[in-house]
Amino acid sequence: MARCKCSGRAFCLCLLPFLMMSHLLVYIIVTIFVAMSYRPEPQPVSLPLHFIAPGVSSNSGALASHPLNAFWNLRLVEGALWNRLQHLKDRENNPILRGNITVVRGPQNESTDPFPNDGSPLCQPDHLLASQLPDFNTIPEQMKDFVLSMHCRSYTLLKNQPDLCNGQDTETDAPMLFMAIKSQVGNFENRQAIRETWGRTGLVQEESGGQRWQVRTVFLLGRQDVTTGPHPDLEALLQLESSLHKDILQWDFRDTFFNLTLKDLLFWNWLAVHCPQAHFIFKGDDDVFVRTSALLDYLNKHHASLQGTNKKVKDDFLVGDVISNAWPSRQPTAKYYIPESFYKGIYPTYAGGGGVVYSAALAMRLREVSHWVSLFPIDDVYMGMCLQRLGIRLIHHPGFLTFDLPDAKKETPCAYHKVLLVHKRSPKEMLTLWRVLKAPLAEC
Numbered sequence: 001m002a003r004c005k006c007s008g009r010a011f012c013l014c015l016l017p018f019l020m021m022s023h024l025l026v027y028i029i030v031t032i033f034v035a036m037s038y039r040p041e042p043q044p045v046s047l048p049l050h051f052i053a054p055g056v057s058s059n060s061g062a063l064a065s066h067p068l069n070a071f072w073n074l075r076l077v078e079g080a081l082w083n084r085l086q087h088l089k090d091r092e093n094n095p096i097l098r099g100n101i102t103v104v105r106g107p108q109n110e111s112t113d114p115f116p117n118d119g120s121p122l123c124q125p126d127h128l129l130a131s132q133l134p135d136f137n138t139i140p141e142q143m144k145d146f147v148l149s150m151h152c153r154s155y156t157l158l159k160n161q162p163d164l165c166n167g168q169d170t171e172t173d174a175p176m177l178f179m180a181i182k183s184q185v186g187n188f189e190n191r192q193a194i195r196e197t198w199g200r201t202g203l204v205q206e207e208s209g210g211q212r213w214q215v216r217t218v219f220l221l222g223r224q225d226v227t228t229g230p231h232p233d234l235e236a237l238l239q240l241e242s243s244l245h246k247d248i249l250q251w252d253f254r255d256t257f258f259n260l261t262l263k264d265l266l267f268w269n270w271l272a273v274h275c276p277q278a279h280f281i282f283k284g285d286d287d288v289f290v291r292t293s294a295l296l297d298y299l300n301k302h303h304a305s306l307q308g309t310n311k312k313v314k315d316d317f318l319v320g321d322v323i324s325n326a327w328p329s330r331q332p333t334a335k336y337y338i339p340e341s342f343y344k345g346i347y348p349t350y351a352g353g354g355g356v357v358y359s360a361a362l363a364m365r366l367r368e369v370s371h372w373v374s375l376f377p378i379d380d381v382y383m384g385m386c387l388q389r390l391g392i393r394l395i396h397h398p399g400f401l402t403f404d405l406p407d408a409k410k411e412t413p414c415a416y417h418k419v420l421l422v423h424k425r426s427p428k429e430m431l432t433l434w435r436v437l438k439a440p441l442a443e444c
Helices: 009-035 081-092 127-131 141-149 188-196 235-245 257-274 292-305 311-315 360-372 379-390 427-438
Strands: 157-159 177-182 202-205 212-223 248-254 280-285 288-290 318-324 350-359 421-423
Touching (some): 127 141, 141 257, 157 235, 177 257, 177 292, 188 212, 188 235, 188 427, 202 292, 212 257, 235 248, 257 360, 257 379, 280 288, 288 350, 311 360, 350 360, 350 379, 350 421, 360 379
Parallel strands (some): 177 280, 212 248
Antiparallel strands (some): 157 248, 202 212, 280 350
16 A cells, blocks of 8 residues: 655645534534624615605516525624514524424314413513613604513404304315404494405406305404503493404504514414414405405415415415515604614515405414514514515515505505505495495506
8 A cells, every 4th residue: 555655744734624524513613603692794884765664666577586595694783672572582493503493283282382381371570571672762662562562472362253264175166365454442433444345255257257155254463552542441342343254353452663573473363263264364454345245356366376386386375465675663652663772684576455465375484483573562563574484476566556556646546446455444434445446447
């Protein structure tokens, strides 16, 4: 056997491969640790205004920008409370460190839920969180309330509709579209206008005159927020409404703007138990107008176009008014104000909360991943955070007008020809628009 005789310079050449391998090993280890550390984002020079949050609608193409990195490498900014909490969650659930754990859930048995309750049954305020926010005493009251209870995820269901999807277990009988509308106790007129117009429960025909599909509508409510001022006692009226229409879901949390995220989480849990067979979910506000028949047309054509494709492509479906490059509002008087001490960085791409449609399969995945995402006070941004961690590519549709039509076109029926959703409309405007659009239109 040949022997390698190394001396002097030749000895260094013999060691070179070993030195290169050791340097490569050190580089890999350092890279992993850096990836798990915070990386500050550049701050914007100016903040463009937007209705949901500062940003712009993504209308340059059908697909919005999507995350290129895995969910645990978020480049979060050090210092802000939410960023620090989320960094801990991401490290805790880093598949490199913890391994790939597949969770199997029993949708018919919530007692087997592997995810623990984030708060006690009564969910007491967590003043430790408040102590970690240096300007806690100076931020607006609704932000204070959110911080104190952002660990709470389980609330008592006060009004339930467990039989809403009974007898619809087959593929053809299951709801093609399940409409989950965010409402408040006092918005009786809005709910009734929706029931009489675009949110009617039952068989609804596609606009093109094609198939008729099952549509189910439910309204998501918390309890009246006494901190916003005196309210008349509407409990008896709400109970009567719930008994009559059987479409009210109400949970025992204060119904405030910053608690809208809870309606998403709690609805996903309810859906997994009581209507997992639904095909598509519409989540929207009770002051939007939806052309339901046109939406069914779009969903059926989209579903048909995916025949024979990968099941994951069908399941990872979400369409709406996609917003990207949005930054938090830093104006303390603004509705969407988020202090820099709570959150730093740009918002992920998300769909405007006025109305969005996604597959029921995606709803179940959102339900799963939401346990790894700290609650955020703006509901559509929070869903964007969950979608980012799932690596979902959002579909932008120009027919979702979450910022309304131009004033000059609001009264023109033909302007609604390609609209799927428009925001916002009063109960009277909903009824009027429904009647106008039901009449045969002249050539548009």
